[in-house]
Amino acid sequence: MEKVFMAAVVFYAIYQTTKLISEHLLKRKIIKAGHIEKAQILDPVSLGSEEVNKYPSLKWGLVAFLAGLGLIIIEVLRMVYPDLINYRYSIMPFGIELVFISLGFLIYFFIMNMKKK
Secondary structure, three states, X not given: OHHHHHHHHHHHHHHHHHHHHHHHHHHHHHHHHOOHHHHOOOOOOOOOOOOOOOOHHHHHHHHHHHHHHHHHHHHHHHHHOOOOXXXXXXXXXXXXXXXXXXXXXXXXXXXXXXXXX
């Protein structure tokens, strides 16, 4: 299993390196030909159209808080119902944790939408 994983990592690294080099050479050729707008690397910056994240610490604070809350709930469930979660064969703790993390992002999204209005 470990050899398969290592082989996958090596092949993925080779793929990414080849992709990066070929994209670079292609963009260089496009720029030398005079078609800068097709290279999509020298696009003009438009500050008005892009949304600026004004509260990044609010977002990550909410996500970290709810992720911690999810871990606490998993532990409480394990203590109250010891047969409910078997950590070796259960996916339930991962599901609970992902639900709480996504809840943090959703709360942040709704807070930002209410601030815009």
